[in-house]
Amino acid sequence: MRADLIDRLGCVGRTWTPQQLLHVGNVAWSWSRGDGTPDPDLSLAWGEPLRAYADLWRATLEPATATLHIDPGAGAIERSVILGELRSFDSAITLFASRQDQAQLAALEAAGFVDAAGPWFAQLWRTMSDLSDLEELQPPAGYRIVAVDPADPAAIRERVELHRRSWRPDRIRRLLGMPDSGTTAESSYSEAKHRAVMATPIYRPELDLVALDPDGRWAGYALGWLDQPNGSLLIEPVGTDPDHVRRGLARALCATLLRTARDFGAREAVVGPRGDDRYPLPRRLYQGLGMREVAQFVRFSGPPR
Ligand SMILES: CC(C)(COP(=O)(O)OP(=O)(O)OC[C@H]1O[C@@H](n2cnc3c(N)ncnc32)[C@H](O)[C@@H]1OP(=O)(O)O)[C@@H](O)C(=O)NCCC(=O)NCCS
Known part of the structure; x- marks a missing residue:
């Protein structure tokens, strides 16, 4: 495999x-x-x-x-x-x-x-040769951004729970403007999946960033994937706990991710939010990081037999 x-x-x-x-x-x-x-x-x-x-x-x-x-x-x-x-x-x-x-x-x-x-x-893109435009994007007062310690099992569990809170299906439905489904379904993200992520040869713990609030609660995360030979970074995924939204946390996390990846050799960055109007929020988040559209990924279907 x-x-x-x-x-x-x-x-x-x-x-x-x-x-x-x-x-x-x-x-x-x-x-x-x-x-x-x-x-x-x-x-x-x-x-x-x-x-x-x-x-x-x-x-x-x-x-x-x-x-x-x-x-x-x-x-x-x-x-x-x-x-x-x-x-x-x-x-x-x-x-x-x-x-x-x-x-x-x-x-x-x-x-x-x-x-x-x-x-x-x-597909949104930016060059990373000069990131000075992102300098003002710092975490809100009292929050700090750190990398997840891959050797700490408790940290891995917190990281997984943070992802699961960020991607709860009922929350995503609300963000998409869909009616409440009345179900209590949970995100399918799990410790096994995160460990599989960590086991891939291109995972770098330095690019698995989380934001902690003043009381040490895990409030947001951003994961970056560095393609070292091409010098390109993909941001995927990003999440903010619903109790910490709209404080500039996701943008500060991504800005820190870009700076960290630049220090590891990244020269350009991409991210792939929804392009249609149904879910404009992630696109807005990344456009605020100076990323602009360079491609469209669209759906094709084969005709039924
Ligand atoms: C998308 C998400 C990460 C934003 O997190 P956040 O910490 O609230 O984002 P920020 O505070 O940095 O805000 C970024 C921009 O989004 C806007 N924004 C955030 N939440 C918003 C909302 N509910 N409605 C409208 N705009 C919103 C902010 O106003 C800001 O834009 P602006 O500065 O141009 O006005 C968070 O809502 C989330 O986890 N959503 C579910 C998972 C997801 O969709 N992840 C992104 C795709 S990988």
């Missing part, structure tokens, strides 16, 4: 640009199932060394969904074989692609995929 992850990280990192759908951080985060997806029903790989891979959820997600990465150097025939194989498992499959990836858009169109309405994600 771990060999698969290393192959994927190598494949995605080799060709990275800010317009590419996946950053190595996305690969590690979804591998750890931090993104909330269940284990894929099927994983496919093409090429040796790896040139393309896909995870496919055809029974566990509705509609059937795939994550797909293809080396940007792949030609039309190679792409058509890959998409044909993927669609042989479920022709009505839904997947995201970068609007800036012209070769992939052409291949999707040729394979009968259509632009599906619905949520899309904006």
Whole structure:
């Protein structure tokens, strides 16, 4: 399994640009199932060394969904074989692609995929050569920002609970303007998932930052993923405990993350909030860090058989 992850990280990192759908951080985060997806029903790989891979959820997600990465150097025939194989498992499959990836858009169109309405994600980017514009973004009075100690089991548990409070489904529904579902469902994030995150080869505890309030309560966090060879940082995810929101905590955490990552060699940063108007809050958070849109990640679906 771990060999698969290393192959994927190598494949995605080799060709990275800010317009590419996946950053190595996305690969590690979804591998750890931090993104909330269940284990894929099927994983496919093409090429040796790896040139393309896909995870496919055809029974566990509705509609059937795939994550797909293809080396940007792949030609039309190679792409058509890959998409044909993927669609042989479920022709009505839904997947995201970068609007800036012209070769992939052409291949999707040729394979009968259509632009599906619905949520899309904006890729926001900034250079990190000069971060002086972020100097004023400091934690609110009395709060301090520290890195999570990977050797402290109590700290790991606190970190997990903070994520779970930040991502409680009823809270997210409220932020999305959806009616209360009346359920008491909990976030699926767990200690096992966080330990899986920490076990990925690109996790750095120095980029797993939390904010503590004046009484030492865990109030917010931001996790960064550094692609060292490309000098790029992905911010994913960020959360503030509902009792500590709207004090500038998330922005201060991200600003500290950018400064720390710059010291480790990051030269540019990306983050992928919702681009549509349904959930504008994260986009606003990151735009306030001087990040601007450089790509759109949109949903495509194959026609039913
Ligand atoms: C998004 C989130 C991290 C913001 O945390 P926060 O500490 O309250 O954010 P900040 O105080 O730094 O505020 C950042 C910006 O968002 C705005 N904002 C924060 N909460 C808001 C709300 N409920 N409604 C409208 N704007 C809001 C702030 O006004 C500020 O924008 P401005 O300075 O341009 O006015 C927090 O709401 C959260 O954890 N949400 C659930 C998880 C999530 O969506 N994470 C982000 C995607 S990874």
